[in-house]
Amino acid sequence: MKYWMAFCGIVTRELRRFWHQKARLVSALVRPLLWLVVFAAGFRAALGIAIIPPYSTYITYDVYIVPGLAGIILLFNGMQSSLSMVYDREMGSMKVLLTSPLPRPFLLVSKLVAGALISLLQVYAFFALAWFFDIQMSLLGYLFAAPMLFVTAIMVGALGLLLSSFIRQLENFAGVMNFVVFPMFFLSSALYPLWKLKESNTILYYIAQYNPFTHGVELIRFALYEQVNVMAFVITLLTAVVFCGAAIYGYDPKRGMHNRKAGR
Amino acid sequence: MSLALQVTSLSYAYQKHKVLKDVSLQLEKGKFYGLLGPNGAGKSTLFSLLSQLLSANDGDISVNGYDIKSAPRKALASMGIVFQQSTLDTDLTVRQNLQYHASLHGLSSKVAEQNIARELVRFSLEQKQHEKIRNLNGGHRRRVEIARALLHDPAILLLDEASVGLDMPTRDSINEHIRYLCKERRITVLSSTHLVDEIQTDDHLILLHNGKILLDAPCASALLTHQFNDVKTLYRQLIAGDAQ
Numbered sequence: 049m050k051y052w053m054a055f056c057g058i059v060t061r062e063l064r065r066f067w068h069q070k071a072r073l074v075s076a077l078v079r080p081l082l083w084l085v086v087f088a089a090g091f092r093a094a095l096g097i098a099i100i101p102p103y104s105t106y107i108t109y110d111v112y113i114v115p116g117l118a119g120i121i122l123l124f125n126g127m128q129s130s131l132s133m134v135y136d137r138e139m140g141s142m143k144v145l146l147t148s149p150l151p152r153p154f155l156l157v158s159k160l161v162a163g164a165l166i167s168l169l170q171v172y173a174f175f176a177l178a179w180f181f182d183i184q185m186s187l188l189g190y191l192f193a194a195p196m197l198f199v200t201a202i203m204v205g206a207l208g209l210l211l212s213s214f215i216r217q218l219e220n221f222a223g224v225m226n227f228v229v230f231p232m233f234f235l236s237s238a239l240y241p242l243w244k245l246k247e248s249n250t251i252l253y254y255i256a257q258y259n260p261f262t263h264g265v266e267l268i269r270f271a272l273y274e275q276v277n278v279m280a281f282v283i284t285l286l287t288a289v290v291f292c293g294a295a296i297y298g299y300d301p302k303r304g305m306h307n308r309k310a311g312r
Numbered sequence: 313m314s315l316a317l318q319v320t321s322l323s324y325a326y327q328k329h330k331v332l333k334d335v336s337l338q339l340e341k342g343k344f345y346g347l348l349g350p351n352g353a354g355k356s357t358l359f360s361l362l363s364q365l366l367s368a369n370d371g372d373i374s375v376n377g378y379d380i381k382s383a384p385r386k387a388l389a390s391m392g393i394v395f396q397q398s399t400l401d402t403d404l405t406v407r408q409n410l411q412y413h414a415s416l417h418g419l420s421s422k423v424a425e426q427n428i429a430r431e432l433v434r435f436s437l438e439q440k441q442h443e444k445i446r447n448l449n450g451g452h453r454r455r456v457e458i459a460r461a462l463l464h465d466p467a468i469l470l471l472d473e474a475s476v477g478l479d480m481p482t483r484d485s486i487n488e489h490i491r492y493l494c495k496e497r498r499i500t501v502l503s504s505t506h507l508v509d510e511i512q513t514d515d516h517l518i519l520l521h522n523g524k525i526l527l528d529a530p531c532a533s534a535l536l537t538h539q540f541n542d543v544k545t546l547y548r549q550l551i552a553g554d555a556q
Contacts, residue, residue: 050418050419051418053419053421054418056415057411057412057414057415057416058412058415058416060411060412060415061401061404061412064403064408065401065403065404140398140399141399141400141401143363143365143399144399144413146364147388147391147393148416149386149387149389150418151385155416
């Protein structure tokens with residue numbers, strides 16, 4: 049019961065914070081909408097998309113990038129959550145969480161789940177807006193995508209949590225954007241299919257193949273068409289577990305990086 | 313003797329820099345302890361170790377009979393902590409901050425609401441309960457933090473320089489209130505400060521300097537033993553003696 053109370057408390061707190069920061073929702077939606085409306089319009093003519101799974105027919109470029117843009121919302125929100133954890137630690141409110149008489153892994157996972165739920169809200173708000181631009185999936189596709197979006201959100205959120213355990217100051221977070229978020233996003237199948245990448249650069253193609261975010265995007269793409277990409281699911285889930293484990297280790301006062309920072 | 317907190321041979325180092333050296337303390341239940349020491353004495357490190365934000369290199373800590381190595385969660389549940397730096401969520405209201413803390417301690421909704429109502433009255437915060445923290449002044453914020461720390465009925469209250477940055481009347485009012493709580497609720501209070509004037513002669517004084525305990529005695533008897541009239545002189549002489 050007390051675990052449930054704590055979990056509800058953490059989720060409620062994150063939802064309240066999100067509600068108080070309405071600009072966060074707007075900025076989370078503006079970014080993918082710009083890609084969808086401006087970028088996709090420009091590239092629609094340049095990029096022809098062949099018939100590749102899960103698509104059964106030729107599709108336009110804007111249809112192709114919608115799962116990738118859902119992925120970018122998850123990625124940026126995951127990083128924003130970890131940014132807020134660095135901020136919480138600098139401001140001290142992280143101590144409230146870490147001095148709760150509940151197991152630290154439970155508290156950190158609860159925070160991850162809360163962040164993932166907020167990411168899902170943003171993604172579905174984006175899907176609703178994309179609907180008006182004639183990018184429409186089946187209702188079942190949207191429902192089917194929810195658990196896959198959740199797993200992907202947990203994966204990128206756990207990566208953010210892991211990074212936050214290493215980052216000493218908020219200022220260092222700009223480096224995360226340049227060295228983690230952008231490479232992860234551009235070296236994935238979010239904006240272009242990997243066979244297109246292979247045509248121009250084989251090395252980048254293989255890097256993209258090993259990028260867990262690629263598998264997260266593919267998981268979402270297949271789910272929106274009511275299919276399960278088993279390999280993508282397994283890789284995304286395993287990566288989420290590894291990142292989670294490493295983040296919990298990072299926040300352990302006996303072992304992790306946190307020990308060097310907490311008292312200062 | 314019933315102990316609220318027992319610290320035995322505690323040491324801690326940040327890499328090679330030793331911050332706490334073989335510190336031992338015994339805090340009885342229902343008493344007020346003033347932990348006095350200059351900046352950098354090791355007070356915040358001691359609090360971080362007690363609250364398990366750091367893990368000790370050597371030594372043992374027992375809170376309300378619970379060893380923090382074998383029963384860390386029971387030990388944490390016995391403590392209310394007010395950190396030096398404000399840890400309130402400024403985007404949330406007073407009530408929402410209290411609700412969040414209650415949930416982190418696993419209090420049921422019913423118990424949480426009862427305790428929140430009790431603390432809001434105790435700290436005269438009923439009128440402020442729906443205001444966002446960012447709209448409150450420093451004194452009210454501190455009151456909220458102390459109210460929050462008491463929400464789960466801890467056996468020991470740790471105050472890490474809780475009055476820092478506050479004006480004199482607010483400081484006095486908060487300190488009086490804490491002493492009143494100590495008597496009224498029979499909880500043990502360990503209050504760290506670098507301000508000598510916050511220590512009263514009926515307090516139990518613990519003097520920490522360079523990571524070592526220089527004095528651990530009732531303030532009145534320490535003044536008598538060392539033959540000084542006031543805490544300020546006692547403090548200066550002991551610190552100067554240790555520095556030599």
